[in-house]
Amino acid sequence: MKKLLFIFTILFTSSIFSQSYQFKITGKILSEKEKTAIEAATVHIERVKDSSIVTYTITNSKGNFSLEGKSFDKNVKLFVSYVGTDSYSKLIQLDKTPVLNLGDIFLKEESNILSEVVVQSRAPITIKKDTLEFNVKSFKTKKDANVEDLLKKLPGVEVDEDGKITVNGKEVNKILVNGKPFFGNDPSITTKNLTKDIIEKVQITDTKSKSEAFTGEKGDANNKTINLTIKKENNKGWFGRVSGGVGTDKRFEGATMVNRFDNNQRFSVLASTNNINSPGFSFGEIQKMFGGGGNIWIGSNGSFGINGRRFGGGSGIVKSQTAGATYADEYGKGFDVNANYFYSGSSSNNESKNNREYTLPDRKYYSNSTTTSDDENHNHSFQTDFDIEIDSTLLVNINPSFIFNKREGSTNRNEETLNEDNNLTNSFNSSTYSKSEAKNFRNKLDITKKLGSSGSFIKASITNNIEKEDTEEANKSIIEVYGSSPSTENRDQKSTINNDLVGLTTRLTYRFPIISKKFFLDTKYSYQRDERENKEDTYDFDTTTQQHTAFNSSLSSDFSYNDIVKTPALELIYKTKKWRFNFETGFVNRTLENTDKLRPDLSLKKEFNNLDLDAGFRYQFDSKASINFDYNLRNDAPGIKQIQPFSDVTNPSNIITGNPNLKPTQRHRAYVNFNKFNWQTRTGFWLYISASAYQNQVISNTIINNDLVRNTTYQNNDGGYDLWSGGSYTKKLKLDSITSIKFRLGGNLSATKNFNVLNNVKEGAKTTSFKPNAGITLEWDKYASIETRYDIDFSNTKYDINTNQNQDFINHSLRIRTKTNFPKQLEWRNDVRYTYNPNVIGFNKTSWFWNATLAYSVLKDQGTISLKAYDLLNQNTNAQRRATSNYVEDSESTVLQQYFMLGFSWKFNSLGKKGKIRNYDFHF
Structure with missing residues (x-):
C-alpha cells in the first residue's frame, strides 16, 4: 500500500509540474496622442518568476497583434514597447483567461526623454x-x-x-x-x-x-x-583566448587573441598557424573543419581566399600563418580613428588531374593533364579610417591602405592531346618557377556637406590607386607535335615582367529637393583614368654564352594602356515611409588607348559612347514583408588582351590573338527580392531572381587544325544570358519548454547560355541547374541538437548543334550534424557528409566524410581540452564534373587526409564586475 501511495504521489506531482496552459492573446496598439495605429510595436510575454521570454510578436500596419502559445506558469506578464513611448505591462492569469482580447491599448509619449534616467527596453526585438x-x-x-x-x-x-x-x-x-x-x-x-x-x-x-x-x-x-x-559594464577590461593542438601525420594548429576595451578605445591582437587547410582565424576546438574539396575558393594561380582576404597557396595541403592588430579610438568629439594590420602567409603543395572531352563540329578529341605545384605566399595589409565630423553638416572620411604581397612558386605540368581514335597528336611538358613582389597603395577621400534641413547635400570623392608588380619567371618546356608534320620545340627561357598601374577616380554629386524630404534630383559627374605600363622581356638560353641572353621578341612585350571614362549622370529619387523609387541615366564616354613600343604598328586608340541606366523600386508592405527590384544597363569594355592585336605564343599549341575591332559588351541585368517573416509563428520566406542578357558579348573564336593546334581570337556575339534564382522557407516550432524543431525548404535554379566558335561554326550551350534542398533541426534547449540537410543537384547541358553531346548530371549530398552538452562540461560534435556523383568518370563516385570533436571544460570553464578527428573514414575526395560550351571535364586534386588532434584552449576575461564570465539563462 505504501508503495502504491508513493507511486501515486510521484505521478500526481509529475502531472502538476508538467501541466501547461494554452493561450491566445489579441489586441490593438494605438498612440494616445494621435489616436492612430502603431505599426512594428513589440509585444512579448515573460515568466513572472525569472523574466524569461515565453513568446513575442510585432504589430501589423493596423496596430493589431496576436500571441499564441503555451506556458507552464499560471501567471505571465505581457509587455508592449515602442521607440519614443512608455512601455505598457499587464499581469495575465492563464488558468482563468486562456483566450483574452485586450482591445485597444494606448501608449503614451515617452515621459523620461529629458530625464537623466534611461530605462532599458526589455523587448526581445525592436524595429527602429x-x-x-x-x-x-x-x-x-x-x-x-x-x-x-x-x-x-x-x-x-x-x-x-x-x-x-x-x-x-x-x-x-x-x-x-x-x-x-x-x-x-x-x-x-x-x-x-x-x-x-x-x-x-x-x-x-x-x-x-x-x-x-x-x-x-x-x-x-x-x-x-x-x-x-x-554592454557598458563590459566595455572596459581585457579578454581573450589561447589555444593549441598537435595531431597525427604531423598536423598542428595554434591561435591566440588578446583584446583590450576601454570605452571608446579598443585594441586587439591575434596570431595563428596551422597545416590543416584552415585559412580563417579560429580556435579550432569546436570550430568547423575545412575539407571535402568545396569549402575554399581557389584562384587560377593557386591562391585562395575567405571573406575577401587573400591567403595564396590554394588547394592541396596548406600550411598557413596569420597575425594582426586592430586599434580604434575617438580623439575628441567628431574625430574617430580605426586602423588594422593583417599578415597572412601560406605554403602549399598540390597535385591535380584533369580529363577533358572536346567536341568539334566534325569530330572529338581528348586532353589529359597532370599538374603538381608548390607555392608560397606572404601578404601584408595595412588599412586606416579617419572620420572627421567637423560639425553636424560636414563629414570628412580619409581611408588610406597599403598592401605588400610576395609570392614564390613552381609548377610541373604534363599535358597530352589525343584524337578521336585515342592516338596521341601532341604533348606539352613544362617546368616553371616564378617569384614576384607586388605593392599597392590606395587612398580615398570623401567630403560630404549637408545643405539645410530638406535633405540637400553635396559630395566629393577622390580615389587614387598605385600598383607596382615585378615578376621573374623561368620556364623549361618541350612541345611535341606528331602526325603528318611532326615537330619538337625545346624551350629554356627566363623572363622579367613589370606591371605598373596609376589610377585616379573622382566623383561629384549634388542633391537638391524637388519636394522636401521626398522627391530629389541628383546631378553627378565621375572621371576615371587608369594608366597601365606592362613590360615583359623574355630571353632564350644561348648555348654559346651558356646564359639566357638571346632576346625572344615573339614572347616579349612593352606597351602602355590607358582606360579613360567620363560619365555625367542624372538621378531622380522619390521616397516615402513605405516605398522608394529611383531612376538614373548616365552618358559614358570611354577611351581605350594602347601604345606598343615593340610593335608600333599594333598601337591603337578606340573611343566608345554609351548609355548606362539604373532603376530601383522598394516597397515595405508592413513590418513583416518587403520587395526590392533593381535594373541596370552596363557597357563593359573588352580587356586589353582581348583587344590588342598581339599573338601570344606562350603555349604554341594554343596561340591567342586579340581583336582590335571588338565593341563593348552591353549587359542588361534585373534583380528582384521578396522576403517575409512572421514573428509570432517564427515562419520566414524569401525569394530572389536575377537575370542578365548580353549584346556584343565577347566570345572565343578558335581554329583547330588536323594536329589539334589551336589558334584563338575573339569576336562579339548576341544571345548570351544567365539567370539565377533561389528561395527558402523556414518554420520553427516549440514542442515544449526545452524542445524545438526547425524545418527548412529551399533551392536554387540557374540557367546560362554561352557561345563559342570552333572552326567557323558557332556553337551554343545552355546549362540548366536545379538544386533543391531540405533540412530539419531538432534542439533540446542547450543540451543537444541534430541538424540534417539533403541536397540534390540536377544539371543539364544542351548544345545547339552537337545535340548528341547533351549532358545530364546528378549530384547527391546528405549532411548530418549532431551536438550534445551532457554533462554540461562535455561537448560532443559530429559532422557527417555523404556525397554521390554517379556521372564522374575515372574517379570515386561516392564518399563519406566524417569529422568529430570532443571538448571538455576544465578550470572553472576557462579551459577546454579537445580531441578532434578529421575524416574518420578516410574517404575525403573532391572529384567533380562540369560541362562548358565545347568540352566536358572530370577533375580531382589533392585533399587533406585523415588525422587526429589533441588540443587545449584557455580563455580569460576581466570585463564587467570582478572580471567574471557571466551566463544569462533566459528561455526562448
Whole structure:
C-alpha cells in the first residue's frame, strides 16, 4: 500500500509540474496622442518568476497583434514597447483567461526623454526605422557561445556551414562592433572570436557607406550590416583566448587573441598557424573543419581566399600563418580613428588531374593533364579610417591602405592531346618557377556637406590607386607535335615582367529637393583614368654564352594602356515611409588607348559612347514583408588582351590573338527580392531572381587544325544570358519548454547560355541547374541538437548543334550534424557528409566524410581540452564534373587526409564586475 501511495504521489506531482496552459492573446496598439495605429510595436510575454521570454510578436500596419502559445506558469506578464513611448505591462492569469482580447491599448509619449534616467527596453526585438534590433538576453545559448552561435538563434538569420550569414536571404557583408570595424571587414573574425556574453544588442540594417549614413541616403538593399553593441559594464577590461593542438601525420594548429576595451578605445591582437587547410582565424576546438574539396575558393594561380582576404597557396595541403592588430579610438568629439594590420602567409603543395572531352563540329578529341605545384605566399595589409565630423553638416572620411604581397612558386605540368581514335597528336611538358613582389597603395577621400534641413547635400570623392608588380619567371618546356608534320620545340627561357598601374577616380554629386524630404534630383559627374605600363622581356638560353641572353621578341612585350571614362549622370529619387523609387541615366564616354613600343604598328586608340541606366523600386508592405527590384544597363569594355592585336605564343599549341575591332559588351541585368517573416509563428520566406542578357558579348573564336593546334581570337556575339534564382522557407516550432524543431525548404535554379566558335561554326550551350534542398533541426534547449540537410543537384547541358553531346548530371549530398552538452562540461560534435556523383568518370563516385570533436571544460570553464578527428573514414575526395560550351571535364586534386588532434584552449576575461564570465539563462 505504501508503495502504491508513493507511486501515486510521484505521478500526481509529475502531472502538476508538467501541466501547461494554452493561450491566445489579441489586441490593438494605438498612440494616445494621435489616436492612430502603431505599426512594428513589440509585444512579448515573460515568466513572472525569472523574466524569461515565453513568446513575442510585432504589430501589423493596423496596430493589431496576436500571441499564441503555451506556458507552464499560471501567471505571465505581457509587455508592449515602442521607440519614443512608455512601455505598457499587464499581469495575465492563464488558468482563468486562456483566450483574452485586450482591445485597444494606448501608449503614451515617452515621459523620461529629458530625464537623466534611461530605462532599458526589455523587448526581445525592436524595429527602429530601417534598423532591426535584437536584445541578446532574450536568446538562450550555451554558456561560452560566440557571436556566430548567437546569430543562429535570431529569427530570420541563417549561418551556413561555411560561416556565410544571411538575413531573410540577403547576405551580411559587414559586421561592426560599437559601430566600428573589427579587423577590417572580415565578418568571420568577429563572429567566431567574440563571445556572446559581452554583447548587449544586435542591430541589423542595410549596408551603407559612412557618407550614406551621414546624409540619410538609402544603402545597399541587397546586403546587410550587423552592428554588435557592447554592454557598458563590459566595455572596459581585457579578454581573450589561447589555444593549441598537435595531431597525427604531423598536423598542428595554434591561435591566440588578446583584446583590450576601454570605452571608446579598443585594441586587439591575434596570431595563428596551422597545416590543416584552415585559412580563417579560429580556435579550432569546436570550430568547423575545412575539407571535402568545396569549402575554399581557389584562384587560377593557386591562391585562395575567405571573406575577401587573400591567403595564396590554394588547394592541396596548406600550411598557413596569420597575425594582426586592430586599434580604434575617438580623439575628441567628431574625430574617430580605426586602423588594422593583417599578415597572412601560406605554403602549399598540390597535385591535380584533369580529363577533358572536346567536341568539334566534325569530330572529338581528348586532353589529359597532370599538374603538381608548390607555392608560397606572404601578404601584408595595412588599412586606416579617419572620420572627421567637423560639425553636424560636414563629414570628412580619409581611408588610406597599403598592401605588400610576395609570392614564390613552381609548377610541373604534363599535358597530352589525343584524337578521336585515342592516338596521341601532341604533348606539352613544362617546368616553371616564378617569384614576384607586388605593392599597392590606395587612398580615398570623401567630403560630404549637408545643405539645410530638406535633405540637400553635396559630395566629393577622390580615389587614387598605385600598383607596382615585378615578376621573374623561368620556364623549361618541350612541345611535341606528331602526325603528318611532326615537330619538337625545346624551350629554356627566363623572363622579367613589370606591371605598373596609376589610377585616379573622382566623383561629384549634388542633391537638391524637388519636394522636401521626398522627391530629389541628383546631378553627378565621375572621371576615371587608369594608366597601365606592362613590360615583359623574355630571353632564350644561348648555348654559346651558356646564359639566357638571346632576346625572344615573339614572347616579349612593352606597351602602355590607358582606360579613360567620363560619365555625367542624372538621378531622380522619390521616397516615402513605405516605398522608394529611383531612376538614373548616365552618358559614358570611354577611351581605350594602347601604345606598343615593340610593335608600333599594333598601337591603337578606340573611343566608345554609351548609355548606362539604373532603376530601383522598394516597397515595405508592413513590418513583416518587403520587395526590392533593381535594373541596370552596363557597357563593359573588352580587356586589353582581348583587344590588342598581339599573338601570344606562350603555349604554341594554343596561340591567342586579340581583336582590335571588338565593341563593348552591353549587359542588361534585373534583380528582384521578396522576403517575409512572421514573428509570432517564427515562419520566414524569401525569394530572389536575377537575370542578365548580353549584346556584343565577347566570345572565343578558335581554329583547330588536323594536329589539334589551336589558334584563338575573339569576336562579339548576341544571345548570351544567365539567370539565377533561389528561395527558402523556414518554420520553427516549440514542442515544449526545452524542445524545438526547425524545418527548412529551399533551392536554387540557374540557367546560362554561352557561345563559342570552333572552326567557323558557332556553337551554343545552355546549362540548366536545379538544386533543391531540405533540412530539419531538432534542439533540446542547450543540451543537444541534430541538424540534417539533403541536397540534390540536377544539371543539364544542351548544345545547339552537337545535340548528341547533351549532358545530364546528378549530384547527391546528405549532411548530418549532431551536438550534445551532457554533462554540461562535455561537448560532443559530429559532422557527417555523404556525397554521390554517379556521372564522374575515372574517379570515386561516392564518399563519406566524417569529422568529430570532443571538448571538455576544465578550470572553472576557462579551459577546454579537445580531441578532434578529421575524416574518420578516410574517404575525403573532391572529384567533380562540369560541362562548358565545347568540352566536358572530370577533375580531382589533392585533399587533406585523415588525422587526429589533441588540443587545449584557455580563455580569460576581466570585463564587467570582478572580471567574471557571466551566463544569462533566459528561455526562448
